[in-house]
Amino acid sequence: MKTFLTTIITVLAIGFYSLASAVPPGMEVEFTKSPMGKVVFSGQFHADKGKKCEDCHPKLFEQKKGTAQIKMDDHQAGEKFCFACHNDKVSFKADGNCNRCHKP
Numbered sequence: 001m002k003t004f005l006t007t008i009i010t011v012l013a014i015g016f017y018s019l020a021s022a023v024p025p026g027m028e029v030e031f032t033k034s035p036m037g038k039v040v041f042s043g044q045f046h047a048d049k050g051k052k053c054e055d056c057h058p059k060l061f062e063q064k065k066g067t068a069q070i071k072m073d074d075h076q077a078g079e080k081f082c083f084a085c086h087n088d089k090v091s092f093k094a095d096g097n098c099n100r101c102h103k104p
Contacts, residue, residue: 022053022061031068037102049091060084 023029023043031039043053060081061068070081075095078087082101086094094101 022057024053031070034070034102036098037104039101040103051085056084 023041025044025047027043029041029043031041068081074080075083077083083094085091092100
């Protein structure tokens with residue numbers, strides 16, 4: 001019984017942690033390491049489009065700050081990171097639309 005309770009508590013803690021690590025509506029996060037300019041992710045903008053945190057976390061993005069190392073090759077690969085939706089099917093295609101996300 002003790003092992004069962006420990007397992008349940010661990011699973012719940014991981015679930016709450018994954019939701020807490022996502023960028024919720026009303027918050028933004030800036031990614032500033034790109035040589036093409038910073039990218040600002042708006043939790044509110046995506047929520048207004050019907051997206052939920054669990055749509056991307058932890059399936060597309062790990063829950064640790066700074067772990068998403070998005071490379072140019074990922075743009076063409078699709079189905080990874082932002083490009084799972086930004087593929088011209090779900091939302092605008094990222095490839096060739098750099099200035100929609102990257103700002104000086």
